[in-house]
Structure formats: C-alpha cells, structure tokens
Amino acid sequence: MKSTLEILQKHFDSSSIKTEKEDLENYGTDWTRYFNPNPVAIFFPKHIDEIQKIVLLANEHHFVLVPSGGRTGLSGAAVAKKEEVIVSFDKLNQIISYNELDQSITVEAGAITEEIQNFAKEKELLYPIDFASKGSSQIGGNIATNAGGVNVLKYGMTREWVLGMKVVTAKGEILEFNQGLIKNATGYDFRHLFIGSEGTLGFIVEATLKLTRAPKEKQVILFGIPNMEKVVKVMNTFRAELDLLAFEFFSDATVDYVMEHTHVGLPLAKRYPFYTIMEFESNNGKNTELVFSIYQKLYQKGWILDDIFGGDEQTIKHLWGYRENISSSISSFIPYKNDLSVRISNIHSFLSETEDIVKNNYPDFIVLWYGHIADGNLHLNILKPNKLSVKEFEEKCKKVNLLIFEIVKKYKGSISAEHGVGLLKKDYLEYSRSKEEIEYMKLIKNIFDPNNIMNRGKVFDT
Amino acid sequence: MKSTLEILQKHFDSSSIKTEKEDLENYGTDWTRYFNPNPVAIFFPKHIDEIQKIVLLANEHHFVLVPSGGRTGLSGAAVAKKEEVIVSFDKLNQIISYNELDQSITVEAGAITEEIQNFAKEKELLYPIDFASKGSSQIGGNIATNAGGVNVLKYGMTREWVLGMKVVTAKGEILEFNQGLIKNATGYDFRHLFIGSEGTLGFIVEATLKLTRAPKEKQVILFGIPNMEKVVKVMNTFRAELDLLAFEFFSDATVDYVMEHTHVGLPLAKRYPFYTIMEFESNNGKNTELVFSIYQKLYQKGWILDDIFGGDEQTIKHLWGYRENISSSISSFIPYKNDLSVRISNIHSFLSETEDIVKNNYPDFIVLWYGHIADGNLHLNILKPNKLSVKEFEEKCKKVNLLIFEIVKKYKGSISAEHGVGLLKKDYLEYSRSKEEIEYMKLIKNIFDPNNIMNRGKVFDT
16 A cells, blocks of 8 residues: 555655754644644645645545645644645745725735735735734634734724635635625635634635725824733723724733843833833824823723833834734743633633632742733643753643633633634633534534544544 | 414404405415415414414424515515414514613614604614614514615624524523623524524514614715726725725616606706715815815726715705605516525626526517615516516516526525525525535424424525
C-alpha cells in the first residue's frame, strides 16, 4: 500500500510539496506552543481544483488534511501532530476583484488580513476587522475562526463582513455561498455554518468581503478607573451618547511589562487599578466636545480618576501602545493565556471571583487582565513564577483552568471568546456548550465530512 | 386509532385549543392569499414545556406542527393547508427581562416587534429592525425569517441582533444557544442555523436581543432622479461621506397610487422616473450641512433633479409616506409581489432587463418597483389588469416568474431577498441555491427533525 507521501508525489508537482524537517515544524504549529508538530507533508495548491483533488484523494486513501493559513491561531486548530497533510494557502493569496458600486472585494483565502485592510484604504474604504496578528494572519483563517479584535464594538466580528464564500467541502464539492448578496432569504445560510467551523467541514477557498466608510479624524482618550464595575459604567455612559470605535481595558499590573518592554513611562501621572482606552470619531470636534462634557460629569462622580487625550497621530499611537503591546511585552514570561467572555453585566463579579480563586490556590502567580470590555471579552494571562519549570507551570495552569471554567460555566460565559477551540479547549467544550449541542455538531460534521478527513480531532472528537 | 384532535384534547386543556372554522381560516394562513388553510386545530401553549410536550406527541403520533407568529409573512411559511396542528405564540408574548448594563432584552417568541421597539424606546435605546408589519409581527417569526426592513443599511438584518436563543428542537430537546454573549468561539453557532430556517428545525421560544443607541435628530431628504444607475451612484456618494440610516427608492408609477390612496400631492414639483428617500442623523446640523454640500455637487452633475428636505417630524412622516404607503395603496389591485435581490452593481441592468421581459410578454401589465436599494433589494409588484380574472392573472404571473427568475439566476441574485421561501418560492429555490446546497439543507433538516414533523413541505420538499 502506498504511503500518503507517495500518493501526493504521484498526483502533484514536487514544487507544490514540502517535507523538509524545518518546514514540517514551522507549518505544523501555530502561536500555541503546547503541541509537537508531526505532519507528513505540506501541500501548496495554486488552484482550487488542486484542493478539490487532494480532498478526493484524502477520502479515497484515508489521510487527514489540516487547512493552514497564517498560523497565528491560539487554539491549535492549525496544528498537525498526527501525520496529517497540511494544505497551505500561501500560494492562493490574491485579491481577485474589487467592486466599487458594491463596496466589496473578492479575495483568495490566503490573502493577508493587513493587505486587505491596505487595499481598502487605497480605495478610501475600510475593512474594519483588526487585531495584533493582522500582518501574517490570512483571511481564510479569520473566517474559519470568526476573528474579532479591537473594533468589534463598532463593527462586529468577521462574520458580519462576509458577503459570499466559495468552499471545497470535505466531500470535494465546490460550493458558492450567498454570491456576495446583502439579502438572501432562501433557506439555511451555510456561510454561517462554515464561519467559525475551524476547518472541520471543508476548505474556505475564496471570500467576498464587505467594505465600509473609513472613520474620519480618530481620537482616543485613556482613563484611570478605580474598579471594574466603574469600567463598565463609564463605557455605557459614553456609548449611550455616541458611537464608539473601540473601548479596551487593561489592569494596572500589565503596565509594568509594557513600560519595561517598550521603554515608556506611566500612562498617567499616578497609578490606577484599571485603565481604559476609548476611540471615537472626532466629527469636526462635535464628538470631542461631547466626550469632554461627559468626562467632566464622570470625573466629579469619581468613576474616572484621571485622563489623557490623544488628538494627534503620534499620541494616539503612544496611548494605544499601552494596550496593544501587552501581549508582546509578556510573551517572554510564558503567559498561560485564557480568552474568556461573559455578559458585560457579569464582568465585575466574574473577574473578582476568578482572581480570588487563582490567588487562593496559587498565591505566587501573577495575574494580568486586559481585553475588549464592550464584548465582555477578558484576556486572562497568568505569568510563570521563576521558581517553576515550564512543565510544572503548565500542570498547575491546567488545574487552574478547571477552577476558572467552573466560574465561566456559573456565569454562562464562554471558555473561548474569540480564539476558538481547536485542540487547546476541546476537552473543556462542555463548560460552554451542552452535550446535546456537541452531539449536533458531530452530526453536522458527519454530513459534510463522513470520512472525517478535515482537521480531525479539532473542536471535538469524532 | 385516535385522531390528532383527540390526542390534543386528551393532553391539553380545552382552553388551549381552538377548532372553530373562523379561527382555523384565520390562523391557517398569512399575508399571502394564495393558499387555502386547512389545519386540524390551533394550539396556544402558555409554557415552553407544553411546546416540548406537543413536539413529543407529534413525533409519537406522526402529525405535523406549524409554528405561528403574527402571520404577516409573504411566503406562506406559516400556512397550514394539510391538516397540520398550528402552534400559536399568542400566549407566549412577554418581555421576560431587561439588562441595562448589557443593553439587552430577553423576550418570549410571541412578543410583538413594535412592543419590543417601544420598550427599547422607554429605556432610551433602540431595537432597530423596522418594517411595515411590525404592529402585528412577532419576534419569533422575525428571527425564523431573518427579517430585514428599512434600516438594514445601517443596522443589518434581524440576525445581527440576536444574542441568544432558546429553542425546542423537532426532537423535543430544549436548547439554549449563545447565552446572550457577544463573543463565543466554541464551535458551530446554531443560532445562525435557526435564524432564517422558517420553522423547519424546531421552535424558537425565547430570544435575547441586543439594543443600541437611538439616533438623535433624524432628518430625511427626498430626491427626484433620472435613472436607476444614478440612484445607486447618488447613494454611494452620500454613504462614502456619512453613515446613512436608510436609503429607499420607488419608481414614478408608485406615486399615483399613494397620492390616490393617501390623498397627498406629488412629492416634488415635477415628476421624475425615480425617487429616493434618504434618512440620516442631523448630528447638531453637521451632517445636514454635509448632505447639502454633496447635494449641490450632484445636482450640478444632473444625478439629482430635485429635492425636498424634511427636518421636522411632520414633514419626515409626510415624505416617508410616499415609500411606506406604497404597499397598502396598491393592495386593492391584487399585486403579484416579488421580493428580489442582486448585487448593487447589477441593479441597473437587472431592472431594465426585467422590465423589458415583462413589457414584451405582457404589455398590459402595470409594473411597480420600490425597495431597499442599499441592500440590492427590489420589490417588484405587478398589478392585475381589470380585464383579467384573478385566476387568469395568477396563471400569467406564474409564467412571468420563470422569465424573471432566469434573469435573477443570470445575475446570481436571490429569488427571495427578505420574505423567505415558505410555500410560495420553494419550487423556484434552484434559481438561487445549487442542487448540492438544497441536498445539504435536507440532510440538516433530517438531523434536527428525523420524523419531519416541523413545518413539513416548507422551503423544500423532503
């Protein structure tokens, strides 16, 4: 019987296949560092027909395919550790067409998120989904994980920007969903089944994306705030009066790492338990006035303790840095990341209960909070104490997870707000989804992928 | 063997069941008038458990259930013509809870759309999905058909406002989807499968809806425009500069019926081929200035031929009347309605090709166009010539359909933009969805509804 590699070599040009150890390790993993990559090969299709072909071969010869984009994921959904064949979209990365009247763009799945943003900018439009890994993440991966980021408050998730989609199902059919339409009430909308499916149903090979008006004269204001309850109240007071572009938060402890790593001073004259950064459209100064008049009231109430305003590009960049540089500033401390969400109204109690649990069980752990408060999305990062080995630390963190996820469950929250399930969270899926729901997921997976050749063992076991 | 009615009478209080002829006819149909209602009975559950119970009974005794809301649908999805049992949500219509911090509201599926809008208003917030039938349509039906309306341009469809959902599946499980979260990347999102499923998978019994900031100082401006191509260009010029709340269009012929029916004069001094009504937030006059400066340019270009501005409530109401009263003004002429969508860039050629086809084949037909131009959503209405009987007219219209749907298919449009498929469009589904997609719909239906007890024969045949 032929080996998987022999099958690939027989059917595809050798220039489309990589098997060097270095490549296997590089393409075999994502930004999670917990798994040991072990793919058979990496396949680089140059045309959709080649994807259809390898899907049919996988069904015939029973090997497993792992769709691979920019590999910036944090859940292991793109990890290949079980002799899978990785299908990389690096050579299917073109912007196919732009339609001015539709304000839409059609791209291959391998197109880089930032290149799509820049293309929109050239057309004086906006592709608003924005996050730290945009420089290398691919749109196919963004769609497969329904990527969020810092602008969800105003613009929603990736889901809301996908007007159409071309997929190759796990059975090898090439299907087009929704043909770029804004309204289409003709039965089940399969776009929304594939969005967030983490490559378990088929390959997303093309997408038609909606673009929109770019905001004019962005301004930001950074606040120091006494506690999490006030953080939420401050946000709601502002968004009742104007449309905000972003409202992010971070805890005081994060600031030390950003100061150390990026050589900046304190964001404000004094330290405060929490900081928020709010972005809005100046709108010829009208909104700026409005923001300051609201600020005055909240300052007198003691909900806001101090502020710094950013009106020019340089200050805006500086202030955003305190939020955007957290992740890179703490990466050397091997943070154990959790990407959680609860209803906004539960954030305050959820956060304090979680902190207590961690402090009581692991007093030497350093706990950092930051994230997208308007989405109820909290990034919990626990830093490794020096005295612990990475292995010991991970063991303890796995125990912490269970305690934290119990609280998530209590508040009917999500164990993965925007990173996805992949391999990292699948054992915990029942903390956020019912047994019945998971059973339905498996039944739906089986419809599209009866031989289980697509990203097997990701999200759930079959 | 017991009859279905006997089974109902055995298990439920008689006050929950109606069988009077008048009720059967009333509850057996929707705003489509093409079908003869013939239900066995109407069941009015007062609690979710009763829905679960009747679902289990339907599976055991093989009778079919038709979910029934406000019955304002235009596709026959709520029609019961085959001795089904209608399950009405008239007694499950409460607003269960409101959460100020989350800006969300949890309601029973029978809650009236307009009552939800009014409740939001009391809280100085907005539930933005708005359409003509809001006074009697129920939120469960809105979700089951992913209702659109006049504010989609700014706020999207119903889909975007559903944070959580409680359903009773066709197998009788009570499932909660997404628990009111904004972000939740934990596998397939079943909300989006049930949204737009037209009652074929189970009962939507509760929903948690997102509310948002209500716009301040709405203003409208009505334009006279030479042709459809310019209509699209005018819209895009404005929305490149500011966020619009609505941008609707109607053809000149519609005006006669509105003038006749609502006793108003011409919207503008002279008549023009097309009219648009644009709504936006004044924003302390800033946007008003902007709109007028853009208007000047487009007027000089000849894209806009005349305008009338509405700044006060009364004028706004008057101007909106020309668009909103079309449907009621033509209803006595027994219009044959089609709810079509194409990409905005195809509207111009689609509309002219469609007009030619109808004119060439049926020169005596009066063709009216109006709709949501920003969504590519065109409501095509054909009025019955007096000399034709209703039956003859319908026969001819069915023939016209095929010609029109061929053009829809050519432009990869939708045969139902927002009304749904139900009974009215199911024979034409293949004009907008591929055979493979329809096959997948049937397979998914079979997962949730193996005995086909939910709204059998709607959307597709099984």
